[in-house]
Amino acid sequence: MPQLEKKKAAxxxxxxxxxxxxxxxxxxxxxxxxRTTAVDGVSMRIEPGxxxxxxxxxGCGKSTLLKMIAGxxxxxxxxxxxxxxxxxxxxxxxxxxxxxxxxxxxxxxxKNILLQAEMRGMDKRTAARRADELIELTGxxxxxxxxxxxxSGGMQQRVALCRALLHxxxxxxxxxxxxxxxxxxxxxxxxxxxxxxxxxxxxxxLVTHSISEAIYLGTRVEVMSAxxxxxxxxxxxxxxxxxxxxxVMSAPEFETLAAHIRTLLSGSH
Amino acid sequence: MTTAQDDIxxxxxxxxxxxxxxxxxxxLGNQLAAFGSAVWRPLIVLAVIGLVWWxxxxxEMVERYLVPTPGSVFEVMWEDRSMLxxxxxxxxxxxxxxxxxxxxxxxxxxxxxxxxxxxxxxxYPIILFAQVIPKIAIAPILIVxxxxxxxxxxxxxxxxxxxxxxxxxxxxxxxxxxxxxxxxATMGASRWSVFVKVRFPGALPQLMAGLKVAVTLxxxxxxxxxxxxxxxxxxxxxxxxxxxxxxxxxxxxxxLMSAIGVVLFVVIEVAESLLIPWHASRREGSSVTMxxx
Ligand SMILES: Nc1ncnc2c1ncn2[C@@H]1O[C@H](COP(=O)(O)OP(=O)(O)O)[C@@H](O)[C@H]1O
Ligand SMILES: [Mg+2]
Numbered sequence: 330m331p332q333l334e335k336k337k338a339a340x341x342x343x344x345x346x347x348x349x350x351x352x353x354x355x356x357x358x359x360x361x362x363x364r365t366t367a368v369d370g371v372s373m374r375i376e377p378g379x380x381x382x383x384x385x386x387x388g389c390g391k392s393t394l395l396k397m398i399a400g401x402x403x404x405x406x407x408x409x410x411x412x413x414x415x416x417x418x419x420x421x422x423x424x425x426x427x428x429x430x431x432x433x434x435x436x437x438x439x440k441n442i443l444l445q446a447e448m449r450g451m452d453k454r455t456a457a458r459r460a461d462e463l464i465e466l467t468g469x470x471x472x473x474x475x476x477x478x479x480x481s482g483g484m485q486q487r488v489a490l491c492r493a494l495l496h497x498x499x500x501x502x503x504x505x506x507x508x509x510x511x512x513x514x515x516x517x518x519x520x521x522x523x524x525x526x527x528x529x530x531x532x533x534x535l536v537t538h539s540i541s542e543a544i545y546l547g548t549r550v551e552v553m554s555a556x557x558x559x560x561x562x563x564x565x566x567x568x569x570x571x572x573x574x575x576x577v578m579s580a581p582e583f584e585t586l587a588a589h590i591r592t593l594l595s596g597s598h
Numbered sequence: 599m600t601t602a603q604d605d606i607x608x609x610x611x612x613x614x615x616x617x618x619x620x621x622x623x624x625x626l627g628n629q630l631a632a633f634g635s636a637v638w639r640p641l642i643v644l645a646v647i648g649l650v651w652w653x654x655x656x657x658e659m660v661e662r663y664l665v666p667t668p669g670s671v672f673e674v675m676w677e678d679r680s681m682l683x684x685x686x687x688x689x690x691x692x693x694x695x696x697x698x699x700x701x702x703x704x705x706x707x708x709x710x711x712x713x714x715x716x717x718x719x720x721x722y723p724i725i726l727f728a729q730v731i732p733k734i735a736i737a738p739i740l741i742v743x744x745x746x747x748x749x750x751x752x753x754x755x756x757x758x759x760x761x762x763x764x765x766x767x768x769x770x771x772x773x774x775x776x777x778x779x780x781x782x783a784t785m786g787a788s789r790w791s792v793f794v795k796v797r798f799p800g801a802l803p804q805l806m807a808g809l810k811v812a813v814t815l816x817x818x819x820x821x822x823x824x825x826x827x828x829x830x831x832x833x834x835x836x837x838x839x840x841x842x843x844x845x846x847x848x849x850x851x852x853x854l855m856s857a858i859g860v861v862l863f864v865v866i867e868v869a870e871s872l873l874i875p876w877h878a879s880r881r882e883g884s885s886v887t888m889x890x891x
Contacts, residue, residue: 396780431778433778435874478876
């Protein structure tokens with residue numbers, strides 16, 4: 330009888346398995362001097378293959394939200410589920426990239442990418458092949474041995490992206506990965522990221538400050554309020570998965586959505 | 599349009615594999631040139647000091663027994679070369695062993711302090727205390743405990759030299775990018791591999807700076823140990839020469855002591871450029887940009 334129940338539970342779980350399932354999560358940081366509620370009552374369900382962009386004013390808890398998905402920060406209340414399992418500590422089924430590329434200064438580009446494989450104990454040959462594919466895919470060919478300080482900001486960010494993708498994670502978390510880049514490099518990488526997403530079917534959560542980036546890349550945009558961070562609106566982006574940059578930017582849907590988000594964000598300050 | 603160059607200029611700036619080896623050769627040449635340009639100014643200063651020294655003594659502006667002529671100093675160095683070499687070797691030996699032990703113990707303590715709160719709370723006060731005690735005051739106690747052999751000198755060298763190693767090691771290890779640590783956690787990395795692949799290499803630039811300070815202090819430790827009770831070493835010879843008012847030997851001895859410090863310092867600098875070329879080349883790059891702007 331208990332076994333039957335277990336089976337049933339497993340079955341319903343499987344049917345309902347979202348990539349990411351955040352349920353009424355709150356996160357409060359307590360330090361000696363202060364208590365900060367960074368995230369307040371956020372719920373979010375992200376299906377496999379979705380691309381969710383998160384927008385919000387600085388300090389509203391976007392990074393904290395991503396860290397909770399990764400299990401690097403545990404929620405004060407509420408629950409986070411990742412690929413059908415409750416998150417209780419650092420998760421290995423994800424790829425993570427930050428605003429600063431966070432590369433090892435003493436390693437060349439390729440070896441930086443392969444850090445992922447070394448730390449995971451991946452098969453060497455598989456990892457090497459995969460690294461070569463990613464280097465090709467992101468246009469890093471010819472830069473394999475270049476040290477981080479010999480690379481431009483855009484190149485460094487590509488290396489960080491390759492490192493996050495090396496183990497083919499089902500979920501990719503990106504925390505303002507293009508925030509420090511100039512507009513044109515950023516556009517380039519947006520187009521590349523859209524292609525990578527389509528080709529790999531990875532579930533992606535992207536935190537960004539750029540409204541156009543959020544719309545161009547996302548299948549859905551979540552807008553957060555100033556601290557304590559709450560979701561103030563969820564907007565589906567009604568565009569095909571394959572997107573031409575120029576066309577999206579001039580599409581009327583884009584304009585109305587961007588204008589709406591802009592008023593939301595200016596109102597939340 | 600300059601903003602657009604970010605990705606486009608990069609291929610030209612970063613050479614492909616065959617070019618890189620060529621550039622490494624060029625880098626060695628650059629290093630030699632840098633060494634030359636770093637050395638000629640102090641050499642001139644040294645020459646000026648030597649000239650003043652020679653002038654003052656040649657004119658007998660100071661009594662000979664107070665300041666010997668450069669000629670007599672080099673004469674003593676040459677005539678007593680085998681004796682001086684022996685004692686230089688003793689002091690060098692004490693210094694190097696003391697330094698190596700200080701490096702080992704210092705790095706070990708730094709790792710403990712960074713990785714364990716308990717170790718930090720119990721070790722840091724002791725280390726600080728050991729640093730605050732005047733080392734010269736411990737020397738007589740060490741002689742009483744360990745006799746007049748090499749060990750008290752080595753212990754003194756360790757005591758003096760290991761503090762900068764601990765401090766720089768702790769600072770370097772603490773300086774690890776927290777995002778790299780987060781990243782490692784999502785890779786399921788073991789503590790050991792995080793230490794070996796991320797934390798320790800990242801701490802090397804600061805650690806090497808500490809080791810450079812430590813090696814010069816180790817010479818001081820060894821010599822102070824010899825002052826208090828020894829039958830060999832440059833510190834012992836210095837006391838003898840001072841007792842005999844043999845100022846030429848005194849000066850010769852002093853020059854040899856300084857030479858030990860300088861040589862060991864340069865050895866660490868070379869080790870640094872071999873161990874962390876990525877750091878050195880970054881510095882080179884920054885000095886180049888500073889020169890061109
Ligand atoms: N480890 C922490 N300890 C204390 N406060 C923190 C910590 N991490 C983040 N915070 C605070 O939580 C709030 C949200 O931070 P964050 O999630 O980084 O915001 P965002 O990424 O949206 O800019 C900020 O006020 C920040 O100071
Ligand atoms: Mg942030």
